[in-house]
Amino acid sequence: MKSPFTGGEARLRKEQRELCFRKENFVYVAHFYECVDTKEQFTTTQLDEMNVGQVYNQYRVKYGIPFPDEIKDLRELYGLSASKMSEILGLGANQYRLYEMGEVPSEVIGKTLKSIMNPAVFSMYVRNAENQFQPQEFAKLCDKLARATKHLDDVISAENNIYTMAKRSAINGYAPQSQSRLQHVVLYFIEKLGGVFPTKMNKLLFFTDFYSYKKRAVGITGLAYKAIQYGPVPERWDMLYGSMDAVEPEIVPFASGHSGELLVSKHSPDMSLFSQEEMAIMDEVIHKLGSKTANQLSEMSHQEDAWLRFKDASALIDYTAAFSLKAL
8 A cells, every 4th residue: 555645655554442433432443554654644445434334333233223234134024115114114214225325323213123123013113104005005015024924933943053143243243144145155165166075164164254354344154153173163063064955965085985075066156145345255265265275274274363362262253353364
């Protein structure tokens, strides 16, 4: 990076700071550039978004406020436009859309949005707004609410096998906890690498999530990781791949007489679930680490603060360790 002050070199720096947001102080890892010659500091739009994003994440978690993707998914689950959601909830015409785009709701509105993630609660708002619908439109929405209840029950049951924490936090990278998204990350690696052994996949997922957090202050898969002897692994790595209906284990014999399970699939990943930035992160992981063996990736992970700081602890790895990631 060139310094805007001298045109010379500028280096990326990181330090712990506090930011006041809505009369509260939140600790975050500030990212900024420092001019080598003048020692003056400056940021970019990307760094500003990462810095303030860390604070917004903490605020949302503290007050139980849904994240933008949850707010959008909720609307799509019920099949309503953003303006209609605003109308039902008594918000300004464009307010729901602004929340989807990242504006942080007030504590009161945030708790309302959280509550209507329960279809039974949202149905009360819908019934109160019945006169704002055409009769056929109202009947159709009531039917969707009934189906949404069953859909959410099925999703929660499946995801409880993988995710141990219902809330987003620094332990799961503040990322969406979606079994569907996770499975398609795995399918993407399988497709690009021609099959992957579980031990290697564990490391690819770790580096993907922590590289994402290093760049964006948010993970991709929503997985929590623990530091074991052979490096960081998903908390429930032993149940992870067996729960994926599109992933199959293929027995591969080794020259030693032993055999192993290779993760393969006949299905293609749905990359429409991911942003361009998320796809670029996965491609970077494949480019730099895809040719490595599981043992090589394990050795690399042993150099990371994420393992060094937590290898002797019973706690799960804090994603803030990603800011010092060395492999990527």
